[in-house]
Amino acid sequence: MWVTLTQIFPYAIAYTIPMLVTSLGGLYSERSGVTNIGLEGLMLVGYFASAITIKLTEATLGINALPVGILVGVVAGAIFSLLHAFASINLRADQIISGTAINMLAGALTVYLARTISGSGNVRIFMGIIRKNIPFLANIPILGPLFFSQTYWTTWLCLLIWALSWVLLYKTSFGLRLRACGEHPSAVASAGINVRLMRYFGVVMSGALAGLGGSVILVTYSGEFNGTVAGLGFLSLAALIFGQWKPLGILGATFFFGIATTIANVSQVIPSLNVIPPVVFKVFPYIATLVALVAFSKKSAAPKAVGDPF
């Protein structure tokens, strides 16, 4: 059991991290009052932009191409999310339809460009982040092998962003205002704060962080843009809901979902996990989210004004 656990843990964390930042992006957007079901598409844009950047620069920049690629992925996600922000904030569009359009547009446009640039719909990169043990911490019994061995530096970057976001949203007046925009925008407006600007910030953060999530998939476990993030963006959305729109909640939810996904993926290889069919683990996050929605239906933690144009 212990051996199995140490085997699957690094994978589980690798799956969790892109979901965590994407979900965190969703948190910014929905807390500011804009529903964002376009996370899947925004992730895909980051995934694609970082893949193209790294492919074109890895010969000249060497290992530095990776952080450059990630940065481009973040910026691309942020820029793409402006489409959603403009539609939902300035034009008072239906945010679900706009989000759907974002998903479809990202799916079509990235493959369109990939085909034009690289000839096929796939973009393969030759580098990836090398896993490293954290000095000293990796030697701690139990925790060392689980959390501090064979880690990517992006994992620590994303966890840092998560921690900073928690501080920003819950310990600063800016964070309070942003969250208030999702609960009672007219009250915020009457206090002299520009609700539209705050919502722009929320949506653009969701684009940037989903872009980061997509880039992280590329440089950690995928190594190739293949035109889809296979529902990871929707899984992040589920984690956002299951985590009840709270930073600690989404950390737990994404980790929970990450472990479930990992078990489903490796259960063919590891016999002790083979007793439960993998489909159970794959559908578990979605069923858990539906159950959570039913359980919390009386006192939903969702931002009250989410989805309402202002």
Add this chain to the structure above:
Amino acid sequence: MSDIENKELKSNAFLVAISAVLLGLLAGAVLMATIGSNPFTGFWYLFRGGLMNIERIGNTLATATNLMLVGLSVAFAFKTGLFNIGASGQMLVGGLCATIVAHNVFLPRPLYLAVLILSGLLGGAIWGVIPGFLKAKFNVHEVVATIMMNWIAYWSVYYFVPAYLKGPSLETESASIAISQTLRSPWLTKIFKGSYMNLGFFVAIASVIIIKFILDKTTLGFELKAVGSNRECAEYAGIKVNKNVILSMMIAGGLAGLAGLSFYTGYSRNMQIGVLPSQGFDGIAVALLGASNPLGVFFSSLFFGVLQSGKGFMNAMTKVPPEIADTIIAVIIYFTATSVMFKRIWEALFKKVSRGKKDKRAKAAAELQSSKEVE
């Protein structure tokens, strides 16, 4: 007066649709130009690919069949104020049920077809009624619930097909259904020169008529629309809102299930795993462009059918990737969502025009007056 207002509203919806389509095509043209292709040649081959001979027209109609049924599903839910974003999952489950029937049930053709159609309808209806129930009883937002149901369907099919319906060659798709067990029909195949055209087209046409009848001529339709336009008011009038929400999602799911039937046992003959059918989302475009009206859905599905079925030919004749069609559809959806913008623009334009006319008329009247006075 109200008649005139109605007309204006209707023409507005039409104008919005046309503007969105034009902008979508424009975006497509810009994209073609950026990769150094001539947009006119691109569109020429795109439309020729969908329409140039009887076989291609058959393929376009077969593609439109799936879109029509999904569009109808989304439109029907819209009428009750519900957003069915789960048509993909309902398609998968409906298609899975139909595929199972196609492999295992052997009956005389008419009876068999009835069973097959019913299985697709039921599969989709079950997948649709769950979010409907959750919405009615627990106020779970149907958008979230249907998204979850999409992925539950995706993974269920992902593991079910290799385990129980595996084909002889590939792990990733189900065994092909014998032609005689599909919706394809020798006489249709003959008329359309071997295209994918199948009996699903008639299922779709019948669905359009039935849904139009339900919405316009029955109490159920009236109640559904009442719930859609004002929930509180409908409740006050004694309409059982929850029952109607569940029913609406069930029927919407059933329609998407029929799309799964026509796609997996008519258009294609097997199910591939790891694919969430994109028709589920294209259907949103169909419904929006068709203003959620069954007849509108019929025409807009034909339009999108041409785009989707012509893209392969265009890709073969030019260097434009086939994803251009999906990009155009996505842009159209985006601009229908932002229809407020067009409404404002068109209204401003109309006002100017009508004001101009009024001014002219006033001027003419004044001139007439003055000329009379001179006399």
